[in-house]
Amino acid sequence: MTYWLRVGLMALATLLSICSASLLFRARNDKTDVTGLPVFFLESLFPAGRRLRKRLKRKDRSSRDRYRKLLELYSPGEAERIRRQAMDAGYTYLLLLLPLLLLMLAVTGDVLLGSLELVLLAGLCLYFDYWLDSTVRKRHxxxxxxxxxxxxxxxxxxxxxxxxxxxxxxxxxxxxxxxxxxxxxxxxxxxxxxxxxxxxxxxxxxxxxxxxxxxxxxxxxxxxxxxxxxxxxxxxxxxxxxxxxxxxxxxxxxxxxxxxxxxxxxxxxxxxxxxxxxxxxxxx
CATH class of the missing domain: 1.20.81 (Receptor-associated Protein)
Incomplete structure (x- = not known):
């Protein structure tokens, strides 16, 4: 990895870290709709992910399918609450881990390590869907x-x-x-x-x-x-x-x-x- 590429990654990681810290600070007093499910990690920080999702104005295409599966397990109100938390979870993990991933890649210059960190990030974002599909499959x-x-x-x-x-x-x-x-x-x-x-x-x-x-x-x-x-x-x-x-x-x-x-x-x-x-x- 070239010197200037590492400098660019360092600058991008710094910028994303500042944005992440800003969102976390602004969301500190937001309502935290904790579900208590073990499938969610750092659930108290999900309001920051919710702010990021609303700013990006992204629609989760899999949200309707998630809600249908959740209705098999929970009441409509509880299913809707968990669905929203699942949407916010991915953005929260991205907010927390992407700056760290870029920073470690810039410091070490190890592409293999960066790839492993990317796989870890993807695994965290997809873990809820894996858990939900597995639970519904066993139920059926x-x-x-x-x-x-x-x-x-x-x-x-x-x-x-x-x-x-x-x-x-x-x-x-x-x-x-x-x-x-x-x-x-x-x-x-x-x-x-x-x-x-x-x-x-x-x-x-x-x-x-x-x-x-x-x-x-x-x-x-x-x-x-x-x-x-x-x-x-x-x-x-x-x-x-x-x-x-x-x-x-x-x-x-x-x-x-x-x-x-x-x-x-x-x-x-x-x-x-x-x-x-x-x-x-x-x-x-």
Missing amino acids: AELETQYPSMLTEMSLMVNVGITAGEAFDRVAVSSNGLLFQEMQRVTESVKNGMPIDEALDTLSARAPLREMKKFVSLYKQNLVKGGPDFPRTLAEMAANAWNDRKNSARTQGELAEQKLLLPTMFMFVGILLIIIVPAFRNLF
Whole structure:
């Protein structure tokens, strides 16, 4: 790295440090909407990042997708609060670490070190999205696991003459699983005065599985129209759900076997090398 390039980086780092210090000072009395989530670091400094975001007038295109995923985990108000904090987090990390990155690059002149620092900065900015995607993925897997059991219990109760509404309430309290907890939310919301359609729409939003949406649609249709087809359709859905679960388990088992195949091949090649190399040495 040339001398003048390092001088330029030093000047830029100094300028950015002054701007960062100015924003941090001006934001010292701003309201701090701390969420307490361990995924956020230095959350008390996020007001400075919020000021930077508003000055740059940048729109976060992924914000709507984040909010949709957060609605599966939190109430609308809490989801909106976390969404705003996630937007401010990236700007805060940029505000704090970019001047330090440029300063260290100017002092050391080590491009590799600068690249590692840049990767660290990018990792901090993307960590929230990684955490959110991972959490939602695990949640969906748990919901998919419990879905066939829920349908089976619901089908058995309806087929012995219990009304759909009463069967729903009984199934909701029959287990402490995640899906059953979401059904309990529906029951409690209806008891507190929320319309049943709105409560079921909330269930679809918090458990956005394709199969669950079908069940909610069928259940809402039965509440409006009734009819003798509901028990039969519910039994068919339960049977299909169990078949899908078996197929999914079989697919996951095949993938696990494929993942184990590569290490086995490496071990086999290693054993061959241990045997063959000494043999060739003895020949020559």
